[in-house]
Amino acid sequence: MPIDQIEPQLIRRCQEGDQAAFSQLYNELKDDLFRWIYSLMRDYDEAEEVFQDCTIRLFRHIGSLKDPTRFRFWLYRLVVNQANTHRSRRSRHAYTPLEEGIEVKPDHYVFRSAMPENPRKALMRKELKNHINREIAELPSRQRLSVLLFDVEGFSIREVAEFLECSEGAVKFNIHEGRKKLRESLGSLVKNLRRIGET
DSSP states (O other): OOGGGSOHHHHHHHHTTOHHHHHHHHHHHHHHHHHHHHHHHOOHHHHHHHHHHHHHHHHHHGGGOSOGGGHHHHHHHHHHHHHHHHHHHHHTTOOOOOSSSOOOOGGGOSSOOSSOOOHHHHHHHHHHHHHHHHHHHHSOHHHHHHHIIIIISOOOHHHHHHHHTSOHHHHHHHHHHHHHHHHHHHHHHHHHHHHHHHO
16 A cells, blocks of 8 residues: 555554554555665665664654654655665675676566566666666765655655755756756667667
């Protein structure tokens, strides 16, 4: 179930220590929560770690949420903070990532195709997805979050501004700049893939 459709009453029951409510909340938000975390981390194993940390923190700190109607904002802020904490820990233990042999489950891509494709097109789409993932991850933090919240999560400009604690004008600027960088970085790749597909 999308996080924004979770009923405030369910959150209140969790805050009161209702174990059945905790189980229901977890089952309703786990898929959408993992998808959101993966869209931030762009790595399946790291997303799994952050998901586990967020789940623990969610149930440990849900009592601190004063207004259950704002659960979505509260949870997304928890996720962003936990993702940043994870990156900070990782940067203190730098390593050289392996480019080969890492399989990302396709169900957790933000951009995916619902139709089966022939092997050549599937390979082209996989290359494009991987490139999109890398380019989004390279965006400055504000631009990355603005694009993900607005274009992927469906937040309004006002909601994104509230979440990022900035003006709506700043959000529009970050979305514009993020999209422009993605168009510039992905344009040549898309053209090359189209040309290959036509041969």
